Amino acid sequence: MKSKNKFLALLVGLMMLLILAACGGGNDAGEKTTTDGPAESKSTGGDDGKSESTGEKRKVVVGGLFDLTGGTGDVGTPFAEGEQAFFKHLEKTGGIEGVTVELSGKDYAYAIPEAQKIYQQFRDKDKVSAVLGWGTGDTEALRQQVANDKLPYFSASYSENLKNLDESPYNFLTAASYSDQGRTIVKYIKDNHEGDNPTIALLYNDTAFGRSPIEDIKAYAAEIGVEVVDEQVIDVQATEAQSQLLNMEKKNPDYAIIQQTWAATSTILRDAKTLGIDTQFFGLNWASGEGVIDIVGADIAEGYIGILSHAMPYEDFPGIAEIEEYLKGEGKTLEDIDQKFVQGWTTAKIMAAGIEAAAKQTDGELNGEAIRAGLESLTNLDLGGLGAPVTFSADNHAGTEQTRLGIVKNGKWEQLTDYMSYKD
Template structure:
């Protein structure tokens, strides 16, 4: 069968899970099919995507970015002539399913892995280390960037905690008098609590800032009760750690309650989908954006993705949005580690890919992200980001790159 985008021949597990562009098939034929030497073997990378479930609103777009980057690499000759093959499947945002698929793909010989959620990535980190499989997920949980805790996990985006701290700093700088009262409205999961429990709570307390964490029940279609609770507490600012669909409901509820306090989104609701869903209720929302929106000026790092989409199916990058670029560039950073191992003619092992990634210093993404640096002591690749604000239905820059205050 063909993929949802109608360009790649795919099979989903156990039969429908392989992604290999038509150009990659040609590369395989050129190097003698499944045989040949190490230099002409197909390079296997595993992936789990949230194509269904609680975070599929942004998960499907992110997955398209990852898959299309693989297609782009293969259409440009692969990695020194070796095609990439992505073994992937939807895991429905379920930790148990993630663990099952991870084991399955590792047993098939993947040299790297692309993940998704915070709960499943944190649950897998011990096995990832034991298996020595470099792992990049769409979770930017701060602890996952600590090699002492997660030696084979790498974060291409600014951590949730650093995003939160940058937002807190901006609020403090622009708050008129005294200490602000900030509420974190969060997804009911480890993902939701990550920026609060990892640095956020302590950082706010050290500055005398009152910080409240309020859970957003999964599947809720109205958050009036939560907003009423925040109003009674005296919240002056609301920061969201959730995805676009539920946050759009909150913004509409807030408008109906005539709440005019500033709203901030950490990265998974700071995107075009939020504006599309919330419409005028999204005006003025400030977004923490580790990855630049496609409409950003002077960002050369999205031009290849833009050209690829146009050639593939005539679609526009602006129609895909921020999560697409996140997926594209996360896969690009992982591929750079693989590329360096292949280029140096070293055995293509997870250990060597890890070492190659730890050699990235100020890796340039063409303005899409803060320059990425990994070391043996720190796998939090992007130590800063920009803030954007919705103005007349578009995300426009509010700041230049701001450095995270954490070490």
């Protein structure tokens, strides 16, 4: 009797296993199933950006270090808004085929320790494959870590130090370095000055950003016969600069080059006007843009010359039309943005081009190494006039040496020169 009961129990158990197997819906190939719908087809190649092994869209997370509330937040905020807007535009327009791209951005308030903390969160928690950074100090502090982690790093810093691939193998410059900008200004002064050899002063803040181009500018000026007669250190958030300007006036320079952001630049121009100083002021790229005019007014800004590394929103370039179309969808117009927004948009656009190139080069994971290779394949990337075309290679991560100058006329920036290099 007991044997018969055991036999019946085994038979019932076997039947239950067969029923469960039939309901499982599995397949011999082990394909992934989802509750949202059928699994995507496997890719037959890398051109559509899909993973050949899974057929699913690959995901790239880009970290964004923003200065919204720190010492350079005056220009950092519109720059970050431009980066964020580009990724939103990318999503709206279909993005990169076969690739989902996300931007994870955080405000680090221009504090290097906070930048290091957030970077580690990007790497360990968000699993980013690339980073859009901001300041010179934090970018230079992170470059060894970035290299170890193999994460391509764009920065709003254009420090000459980042050109050194031995020390910064994963850093890329998307515009002319501060040093190249300064050299271009010195060359322009030399070529256009009338009379005896020109003299210049250098006005900068005591940060890695402020100091970055100073020695290179001095060396190049000496090389081409332009004398640097004075240097003055002015805080990046200075609201008064009369004492420094009075000291500068004693040396009577023909020209002064400013390495600041909008706020301190405006202080310098305002106090120079108050003191009746007639030196011609030039600014590097963060010392240029609409914010200077907005702060000091058109009368004081009139005749001020600066680096226009990127397009003004009202300039007639093909790339501006793309931004205008995006803004229209947001219920905004070009009047709602400024040049630093365009600069941020353009930086993100170059990063996206590198990710797209990487997606075409490999069917595997779009990690930092793959994106670096994608960026290094970009040659003469046309930005639609938003900035000078950029070229990267395995031997050169400085996208361009070219920049241009603009001048304030009747309360508006106008192009003074085409894109050019001091080597021209």
